[in-house]
Amino acid sequence: MKKLLPIVLALSLALSLSACGGGEESYKPEDVRAMADAGAFSEELEELDGDTAFALYGLADRGLEREDLTDCAILRSAGATCEEGAVLVLSDRDKARDAAEALYTYNGRQIEANEDYRPGEIPKLKEVYIDVRGNTVLMVVAGDLDAAKDAVD
Numbered sequence: 754m755k756k757l758l759p760i761v762l763a764l765s766l767a768l769s770l771s772a773c774g775g776g777e778e779s780y781k782p783e784d785v786r787a788m789a790d791a792g793a794f795s796e797e798l799e800e801l802d803g804d805t806a807f808a809l810y811g812l813a814d815r816g817l818e819r820e821d822l823t824d825c826a827i828l829r830s831a832g833a834t835c836e837e838g839a840v841l842v843l844s845d846r847d848k849a850r851d852a853a854e855a856l857y858t859y860n861g862r863q864i865e866a867n868e869d870y871r872p873g874e875i876p877k878l879k880e881v882y883i884d885v886r887g888n889t890v891l892m893v894v895a896g897d898l899d900a901a902k903d904a905v906d
Contacts, residue, residue, distance in 0.1 A: 779887035780840045782826035784905045788893065789828055793901035794836045798828035806839065810859045815851040820844070822852070835867055835874040838901065841890045849888045856883050856892045863894075 789798065801809070806827045807819050824842035839856075843849040860881045867874050882893040882902065893901045 779842070780884075780889040780891045780905060782824055782840050782842065784891065785826040785828050785838045785840050787904040788838045788895070788901040791897075791900045791904035793838070793893070793895040793897045793904065794828070794834075795896035796830060796833055796836065798836065798838070799831050801827040801829055806841070810839075810841075810852070811855050812852055814858070815855045817843075817848060817851055817855070821848045834896070835863055835871060835878050835894055836896060837892070837894050839890075839892045841892075843888050843890070846885070846888050849885050849890050853883050853885050853890045856890065857881075860892075860894070 788794070803822055803825050804819070806825050807813070807817075807822050812822060813819075821844045822841060823844055825840060827837065827839040829837040829839075841849070841852050841856075843852055860878060860883070864875060864878045867878065877894050877896065877898075880894075880898055882891070882898055884891045891905060895901045
């Protein structure tokens with residue numbers, strides 16, 4: 754089962770990326786704060802910097818260099834929940850797709866790590882929202898996913 758999850762997540766990513774059309778607006782780093790202000794998260798989240806995000810999300814594992822991550826905004830739980838919101842700005846659309854794949858892998862690891870530790874958080878992790886627009890990637894794990902999506906649309 755644990756080996757099946759990354760495959761399912763990768764297929765989900767492939768389908769969502771193929772559905773993305775050209776000409777979409779990109780996400781903006783300030784969208785992360787807009788999601789928090791909209792009440793998407795059940796607790797106050799901590800900010801992470803780009804270097805920490807690059808390592809945490811395993812972007813190098815997808816062949817990305819630190820310079821490919823040109824900007825970002827990340828809010829992440831300090832431990833009470835698994836909630837987080839991130840906008841990653843990459844140097845081009847292909848690198849954004851690679852980053853999205855890394856985020857799906859990261860989320861799969863989060864599910865495995867929290868199955869016994871915080872089982873109540875697993876439904877949020879399984880409902881992760883990852884979307885690519887232009888050269889940007891949005892990832893949201895939230896108590897109120899609809900509020901998060903409304904804040905960025």
